[in-house]
Structures are given as structure tokens and as C-alpha cells.
Amino acid sequence: MTTGIDLQGSFIKSLIDLGLPAGAAKAVWMPVPMVLMLIGATVGVLVTIWQERKISAAAQQRIGPEFMGPFGLLSPVADGIKFVFKEDIIPAKSDPWLFTLGPIIVVLPVFLSYLIVPFGENLAVTNVATGVFLWIALSSVQPIGLLMSGYASNNKYSLLGGLRAAAQSISYEIPLALAVLAVVMMSNSLSSIDIVEQQSGYGIFGWNVWRQPIGFLIFWISALAECERMPFDLPEAEEELVAGYQTEYSGMKFALYYVASYVNLVLSALLVTVLYLGGWESPIPIELLAGWLGISETSPWLEIADASLGITMTVLKAYFLVFTAILLRWTVPRVRIDQLLDLGWKFLLPVSLANLLLTAALKLAFPAAFGG
Amino acid sequence: MFVLSGYEYLLGFLLVCSLVPALALSASKLLRPSGGGPERRTTYESGVEPIGGAWIQFNIRYYMFALVFVIFDVETVFLYPWAVAFHRLGLLAFVEALIFIAILVVALVYAWRKGALEWS
Numbered sequence: 010m011t012t013g014i015d016l017q018g019s020f021i022k023s024l025i026d027l028g029l030p031a032g033a034a035k036a037v038w039m040p041v042p043m044v045l046m047l048i049g050a051t052v053g054v055l056v057t058i059w060q061e062r063k064i065s066a067a068a069q070q071r072i073g074p075e076f077m078g079p080f081g082l083l084s085p086v087a088d089g090i091k092f093v094f095k096e097d098i099i100p101a102k103s104d105p106w107l108f109t110l111g112p113i114i115v116v117l118p119v120f121l122s123y124l125i126v127p128f129g130e131n132l133a134v135t136n137v138a139t140g141v142f143l144w145i146a147l148s149s150v151q152p153i154g155l156l157m158s159g160y161a162s163n164n165k166y167s168l169l170g171g172l173r174a175a176a177q178s179i180s181y182e183i184p185l186a187l188a189v190l191a192v193v194m195m196s197n198s199l200s201s202i203d204i205v206e207q208q209s210g211y212g213i214f215g216w217n218v219w220r221q222p223i224g225f226l227i228f229w230i231s232a233l234a235e236c237e238r239m240p241f242d243l244p245e246a247e248e249e250l251v252a253g254y255q256t257e258y259s260g261m262k263f264a265l266y267y268v269a270s271y272v273n274l275v276l277s278a279l280l281v282t283v284l285y286l287g288g289w290e291s292p293i294p295i296e297l298l299a300g301w302l303g304i305s306e307t308s309p310w311l312e313i314a315d316a317s318l319g320i321t322m323t324v325l326k327a328y329f330l331v332f333t334a335i336l337l338r339w340t341v342p343r344v345r346i347d348q349l350l351d352l353g354w355k356f357l358l359p360v361s362l363a364n365l366l367l368t369a370a371l372k373l374a375f376p377a378a379f380g381g
Numbered sequence: 382m383f384v385l386s387g388y389e390y391l392l393g394f395l396l397v398c399s400l401v402p403a404l405a406l407s408a409s410k411l412l413r414p415s416g417g418g419p420e421r422r423t424t425y426e427s428g429v430e431p432i433g434g435a436w437i438q439f440n441i442r443y444y445m446f447a448l449v450f451v452i453f454d455v456e457t458v459f460l461y462p463w464a465v466a467f468h469r470l471g472l473l474a475f476v477e478a479l480i481f482i483a484i485l486v487v488a489l490v491y492a493w494r495k496g497a498l499e500w501s
Contacts, residue, residue, distance in 0.1 A: 039390070043397040051401075093409045101422040102434060113402040120398040124391060135390035142461060143391075160435075164424050168435040176443035179450040186457045194464040256425055261409035265402055347499070350446065354498045358453070358489070362482055365460070369467060369475050380468065 015131045017042075042134045046123050054271040058085040060328070061271075061335050068339040088264075095260035103257065104161040111158025112258065112265035118147040119272045125201045126279050129289050129319040133202060140200040141193065144280065145186050148235065151269075152178040159254035170253025173346060178235055180353035185231040187361035188224040191368040192217055192284045195380040205288030207380055212294045216287040220379065223364045225285045227357055229330070232277035234353070236270060239338035241349055278330035279323065286326045289319030445497040449489070456485050 017038055024034035059074070059082055066073025074081025099105050122144050127133035137143060152175040159171015193199055195217065196207035208215050218225045234241040250256075255266050282288055291298075295315050344352070372379040424431040463470070463478055492498060 039393055040397060043390070043394050046394075047397055047401070093405075093412050094414075095409070096414050096417070097409065098417075098421060100424050101419065102424055109406075113399075116402055117395070117398055120401055121391075121395055124394050134394060137388060137391065162424075163435050164431075165426070165435045168439070172441060172443065176446055180446060183450065183453045183457060186454075187460075190457065190460055190464045193461070194467050197465060197468050199461070199465060251425070251427070260413060261405050265405060268401075350443075350498065354446070354449070355493065359486075362486065365464075366479065366482065369464075369478065372467065373472060373475055376468070 017131060046126075046134050047120065050120060050123050050272055050275070051268075053275045054268055055085040055089075056328075057271050057275055057331055058088070060331065064332065064335045065339060068336065092261055092264035092267075097260040097262065098257070100162060100164065100257050102163045104163070107157050107161035108257070109262065111154050111161060111254075112262045112269070114154030114157060115151055116265045116269040116272075118150040119269050119276060122147050122276055126276070127202045127205060127283065127288060128323050129316050130202065130206075132289075132316060132319065136200055136202050138198075138200055140198075140202075141189050141204070141280075141284070142199045145182075145189065148178075148185075149182060151273075155254055158258070162254070162257040164257050166251045166256045167254050170250045170256065173250075174237065174254055176346075177237070177241065177349060177353075180350055181231040181234040181357070184227050184353065184357035184361040185235065187358075187365050188221075188228040188231065189284065191221055191224045191361075191365050194365070194368055194372060195220065197380055201283050201288075205283055205290065208287045209290050210294065212290070212297070213287070213292040215290070216285065218285040221285060221364075221368070223360065224368075225281070227361050227364065228284065229277075229281055231353075231357060232281065233334060233337070234349070236273045236277055236334075238274065238334055240341040240344055242343065274331060274334060275327065278327040278334070281330055282323055282326040289323045291318055291322050445492075449492050449497060452485065452488060456481075 020038050020041070021031070021034045024037060025031055029037070062081070062084065063073045074084040077083040077087050099108055124134050125137065125140050125144055127136075155174040155178070156171045159167045159169075159174070162168070192204060196204045198204065198207075204217075208217055255263060258266060295311075295318065299311055368379065424434075426432070459481070460478065463474060467474060
């Protein structure tokens with residue numbers, strides 16, 4: 010088992026060799042992964058928006074964006090530029106402070122959750138011990154922002170949309186947390202890196218999706234509901250509530266909501282990858298491939314290849330999930346609010362509790378197969 | 382400086398992430414047009430004159446869901462340490478968790494039968 014590439018170690022070491030004290034070298038390193046992750050997240054959003062347009066177009070037998078850049082790749086950038094130049098309208102009867110704070114509170118925790126997304130053994134911003142639990146905590150902050158903007162707009166549609174959004178996210182948070190809990194039980198750790206390592210070694214057969222098929226489905230359904238993706242996009246059901254809590258928003262504040270929803274989608278796909286689809290592990294273990302090709306496991310080239318393969322694998326798996334989410338949007342009709350809450354409380358919650366107990370029982374019966 | 386190691390990155394990342402809304406809103410503030418009449422700032426109500434405000438006494442239908450949510454959220458928080466340490470605890474912990482979850486399932490069934498899980 011290779012330990013993977015250690016960028017942080019070699020970066021800090023080279024700075025110390027240049028004559029910097031160790032503390033300063035660490036301080037210089039600290040913002041590097043953060044900024045890279047933030048840029049990665051933003052680019053990921055732009056790609057997802059483009060992908061959504063192209064796939065939607067293909068689903069409806071249209072061409073989709075084609076003039077802005079090659080294959081319309083720059084159309085999300087054009088969107089962004091347009092948003093920057095749009096006037097910012099704050100309704101006269103609204104509460105201007107809460108109105109501005111709402112989108113900020115929605116967008117911050119979503120970006121912050123990228124803290125725990127690993128792209129390789131040492132390719133994460135940091136390996137916090139609370140890992141996925143931190144993500145669950147951060148995702149609970151978002152409904153406050155939605156409720157805040159719904160209330161602050163002083164608009165009936167916004168209020169109803171905000172209330173719906175909050176009801177929806179609290180209904181699906183518990184099945185989500187319980188599905189994560191079953192995975193945590195198998196890896197004996199909350200750290201996202203440990204969760205991936207526990208799935209390594211057997212290639213595609215080691216992934217959690219085989220041992221947690223019910224958990225995988227619960228997690229993906231709940232994650233789509235938390236993102237307010239199409240079968241569950243009630244808070245902004247346009248034929249009932251105009252645009253829900255976003256009704257009064259324009260310009261950059263609307264863009265923040267727009268970005269937050271796509272970042273959330275990519276983040277959910279990445280977390281499904283980490284929790285159930287083996288994270289950065291490739292379907293065929295890389296040690297096996299190296300053995301076939303006759304490369305020594307400790308060669309530096311293998312380390313670099315391993316790291317880039319890990320990033321590619323994570324991104325590929327996540328974008329496959331994003332692709333399924335976009336296809337779902339065009340194949341599944343929107344549910345009603347009572348159906349949505351019934352699905353959450355009367356189906357997913359009991360099933361996720363049963364899944365948790367089943368995992369515990371199986372772990373007692375077959376400790377070797379379920380993480381010892 | 383930090384009691385828990387690794388969390389200085391959380392604080393740092395929070396600062397880096399808050400650059401996103403800060404930059405976005407301030408860049409747009411420099412570039413966007415301003416002005417316009419008072420009509421522009423009226424509340425949107427499908428194009429007609431708005432009747433009354435939204436800050437009224439309002440029946441928040443899902444408050445029962447919020448109550449049930451608090452119960453099950455606390456349950457989940459209690460179960461997290463159990464799940465992480467489960468490999469060391471064995472059968473007894475499983476039975477204990479079974480009893481704990483059974484009590485809460487009774488509560489769920491009660492709330493269900495009482496109609497707390499109905500939207501209307």
C-alpha cells in the first residue's frame with residue numbers, strides 16, 4: 010500500500026530548506042489547498058451548469074448552448090458576467106439586513122463543506138477527525154438562511170417558499186444522517202479519508218455500495234431533496250410560488266443562490282462518491298495494475314500517476330452522479346409537498362433506522378466483512 | 382493555540398470562503414447601475430398591487446415536523462458516538478441501542494397516529 014503523494018510535506022520541506030522557519034512555512038502552505046479547493050469548486054459549478062444545459066437540451070432533442078465558446082462551454086461565464094452587471098433591487102418593505110444576509114448564510118456552509126472532501130490520501134484541505142459529522146452540522150445551517158430570506162423579503166410567495174424549504178431540509182436531514190451513520194459504523198471513524206481507506210484493497214468489489222445498497226439509495230434521494238433538485242424542487246415550484254424564497258432576489262444575490270444550489274449538487278455527488286463509491290480508488294486496484302506493468306510501487310512516477318488517477322476517479326464518479334441527477338430532472342415529475350414529507354418521514358426515516366440496525370447486526374455477525 | 386488540531390483549517394477555510402460572497406457583492410456594487418423609481422422596489426405579487434404584507438400572524442404548518450425533527454436529530458447525535466465505538470462495544474451495546482431506538486420508534490408511531498406527520 011503506497012501512502013500517496015505528500016504535497017504538504019514536500020512543500021513545507023522545500024520552504025524550510027530555503028531558510029524559512031517551520032511555523033512560517035506552515036502558514037504559507039495553509040491557504041494553498043484552500044484556494045485551490047475553492048477554485049476547483051467554482052470551476053466544478055461552471056461545468057455543471059454547462060452540463061445541465063447540454064443534457065437538458067439532449068433530453069428534449071435540442072442543441073443547447075453552442076455559440077459562447079466551443080460547444081457553448083463559456084455560457085455559464087457569460088451568465089456570471091451578466092449577473093454582476095444586474096441592478097440589485099431590495100424591496101422597500103423588506104428588512105435590508107436580513108435580505109442581504111440570507112444568500113450569504115446559504116452559500117457559506119456549502120463552500121465550507123469542501124473542507125472534508127478528499128481527492129487522495131493527502132489531497133484534502135485537512136483531515137479533521139469529525140469529518141462527515143462536520144458536514145452534517147454545516148448542512149443544517151443552510152435552512153436558517155432560506156428561512157431568513159423568505160421572511161425578510163416580506164413577500165407572500167417568499168414566505169411560503171422559505172417555510173417549505175425549511176420543512177423539506179429538516180425532513181430529509183435525519184435519513185441522511187442515519188445513512189451516513191451506517192457507513193461510519195463500518196469504518197469506525199468519522200474522517201472522510203478513513204472512510205475511503207476502509208473501502209480500498211479489492212477494487213470495485215470493496216466499495217461500500219455493495220455492503221450498503223439501501224443506505225446508498227437513501228443517501229442519494231435525501232441528498233437530492235436537500236439540494237432541492239427536480240423531483241423535490243418544491244420551494245421554488247414556479248407554477249405555484251413564482252420562485253419561492255428567491256422571488257425578490259435579483260443580480261448578484263440571486264446568483265449566490267444559483268451558485269449555492271449547484272455547489273451543493275456537486276458536493277452531494279462527491280460525498281456519495283466518498284461514502285459509497287470508493288472515493289479516489291480506481292475500479293481495478295492501482296497496485297495490481299503496477300504489478301502487471303512491472304513498475305515498482307515506490308517509484309515517484311507511480312506516486313504522481315496514482316494521485317492524478319485518484320483526482321480523476323473522484324471527479325469522474327461525482328460527475329456520473331451529477332449526470333444521473335440531471336437526467337432524473339427530465340424523467341421524474343415533481344412531487345407534492347405532502348408526498349414529499351410522507352416520503353421523508355413515513356418511508357425513508359423507518360427504512361434508514363432499519364438499515365442502521367441491520368448494519369450493526371451484520372457487523373456483529375460478520376465482523377471481517379463490515380470493518381471489524 | 383487550538384484545543385483540537387486540524388480545526389485551524391476550518392477557521393482559515395471559513396475566512397477564504399467568505400471571500401466568495403464578499404467579492405461577488407462588492408464587485409457587483411462597483412459595476413451595477415443604481416437608481417430607478419419607487420415602483421421598482423414594490424413587493425412582487427404577480428404584477429398586481431400588493432395587498433397587505435407577509436409579516437402577519439401565520440399558521441406555520443410544519444411546526445409539528447420541527448418538534449419531531451428535534452427528537453430524531455438528538456437521537457442521531459446520541460447514536461454517532463455509539464456507531465464510531467461499536468466495534469469495541471459488542472452485543473450489549475447493540476441491545477442497548479435497540480431499546481433506545483425502539484422507544485423512539487414508539488414515539489414516531491404515536492406522532493404518526495396522532496396526525497403530526499400530515500401537512501394539512
